[in-house]
Amino acid sequence: LVVFAKVVPKNIEASCFAMITGTSNLCGDLSSILGSKINKIYVGVNKQDLSKYWILLTILFACSILPLFFLYLVPTNK
Numbered sequence: 001l002v003v004f005a006k007v008v009p010k011n012i013e014a015s016c017f018a019m020i021t022g023t024s025n026l027c028g029d030l031s032s033i034l035g036s037k038i039n040k041i042y043v044g045v046n047k048q049d050l051s052k053y054w055i056l057l058t059i060l061f062a063c064s065i066l067p068l069f070f071l072y073l074v075p076t077n078k
Helices: 001-007 009-041 052-075
Strands: none
Touching: 001 052, 009 052
């Protein structure tokens, strides 16, 4: 949000922050659904068998560092 605040024009901050909040909430819901589908289709962790839980944690870690590859899209003041 700090980076977003730096690149948003001064007259439309409220609209942009409302949009980013709504998008963030939507992403949270979609990530829950997608994570459930990935587990169900590919990994298969359930209450009785947690032996592949480490695979889910690896997927979580890989997806959490994925946004770092898009940092080059943030404009800079040169």
